[in-house]
Amino acid sequence: FLPPVLSDTIVALSTPPGAGAIALVRLSGPNAIALTDDVFSGKRLRDQPGNTLHYGTIRDGERILDEVVVSLFRAPHSYTREDVVEISCHGSDYIVQQILGLLTRRGARLAEAGEFTKRAFLHGAFDLAQAEAVADLIAANSALSHQVALQQMRGGFSQELRALRARLVQFAALLELELDFGEEDVEFADRTGLVALLQEVQVLVRRLLRSFELGNVIKNGVTTVIAGKPNAGKSTLLNALLNEERAIVSAVAGTTRDLIEDEVSIEGIRFRFVDTAGLRETTDVVESIGVERTRKRVQQAALLLYLTDITLNTPAEVKAELEALNPDQQIPTLLVGNKLDLASEAQIEAFRRLPDTVLIAAASGAGMEELQEALLARVRGEGLDQTGATTIVTNLRHARSLEATAAALDAVLIGLNTGTGTELLAADLRQALAALGEITGEISSDDLLTSIFTQFCIGK
Ligand code: GDP
Ligand code: ZN
Secondary structure, eight states: OOOOOOOSOEEEEOSOSSSEEEEEEEEESTTHHHHHHHHEESSOGGGOOSSEEEEEEEEETTEEEEEEEEEEEOTTSSSSSSOEEEEEEEEOHHHHHHHHHHHHHTTOEEOOTTHHHHHHHHTTSSOHHHHHHHHHHHHOOSHHHHHHHHHHHTTHHHHHHHHHHHHHHHHHHHHHHHHHHOOTTOOOSOHHHHHHHHHHHHHHHHHHHHHHHHHHHHHHOEEEEEEOSTTSSHHHHHHHHHTSOOSOOOSSTTOOOSOEEEEEEETTEEEEEEEOOOOSOOOOHHHHHHHHHHHHHHHHOSEEEEEEETTTOOHHHHHHHHHHHSGGGOSOEEEEEEOGGGOOHHHHHHHHTSTTEEEOBTTTTBTHHHHHHHHHHHHHHTTHHHHTOSSOOOOHHHHHHHHHHHHHHHHHHHHHHHTOOHHHHHHHHHHHHHHHHHHHTSSOOHHHHHHHHTTSOTTO
16 A cells, blocks of 8 residues: 655644634645745754744744744654644734735645545545544544544544454455356355354444444434423423523413423433423414424434323323324333322322333422433443443444445355355455445545545644
8 A cells, every 4th residue: 555645735724713822723745844944933944853843933024924833743753644834823813814825825735624634544644434533533522422532533443343354354365265266166165164254243243333323322412302291390300401491481381382402411421302392182373383393303302201290190191192102112212200299109109110210300300310310221221231332333424334244244144055156255245345444444435535524624
């Protein structure tokens, strides 16, 4: 693998635009040091070693633009593996524009979104999955999503994939050997051994695929819809969960007509709670729209939190309501019985016996910890604990590639069991390898790279 020769030098503002203490202008490419040196007064940058800092001024002819500190990195010891200069100037849009203008007039090109990271990838600094993790790391807004992105960036996921790929390549080599000999009755590969190997790989691929459910939750949060009859206490519960007076609490039935939502992080997992209008048959036009919206919203939720006033409803009634709202429990559901403080012993007992049920008093906050634990258990139970995964897939593109890998491996397994010719087996196996290779970028197209790196911000 020869790294491509990238002859131009790119430049961009790598910190967010707007006023700040410091802004960072970054250059990468063969002329990064010379270009900066030409507009810099201080030490002669051309003669300086890598990994050094230099104080001086940036000048446009005689005019001083700013006092700056220049960080110098020499290839291949830099983020992009090229010569890199980072100019730390004062955080003013005007100064930044002047410096960018100066450098581009002298031949640097303004970088496209993600171009620094793309160069790092092209020079083999890391693979595609790791490059994508850089974007995830920047976007991470909870402890868990940060941890998963960091693990992926440091190559944990890639290592696991490489191990899988190595085993498949070993298998493919045996098949190709058979093909080379071309005689129908020559079978080098021990077929029972191959079936066992493929099944083992398939188990690992499927485990990674299952981890995407949790990965998606970690990255994007869990949309949890709070539904229930008017006055069940939905708005009160939302307030308790969010710890603020966001939703309007009212003793008149049906006042929460619009969806009110907000996010809260529970032990590193983000929940987006959506409070809905009360569910009931109604002739009120405005409210009937609200009910319709609730049903739609429930269908899009990752989790349904169904709230009921246990002093007014029996478990049988609640079951019927749930069945109408969420037939066959398509959406994972947590039943929450509210107004524990007003309920009789008999009422409490009746609900205690139901599975997946938590009893609370939203108004006083009783049972809230238990509710939070139940929420976490639902999310984790369907991801991490079942899979036992240490590596978690968070990226939809990766999940799609893993699906394609699993499908191709199934085809190979079926072929092995039904005695399909070596040629077809080899073709299916190549497809599995290609799908797996797409994740780390061992196999990539220009289109794929463009679509991935343009999701980055400029200057990254
Ligand atoms: P929503 O229509 O489902 O949103 O219900 P609200 O949150 O507006 O609550 C309806 C009424 O029930 C309000 O008067 C609340 O103060 C009251 N409420 C909510 N939770 C509790 C609770 O745990 N105990 C008691 N006693 N009252 C509650
Ligand atoms: Zn409400």
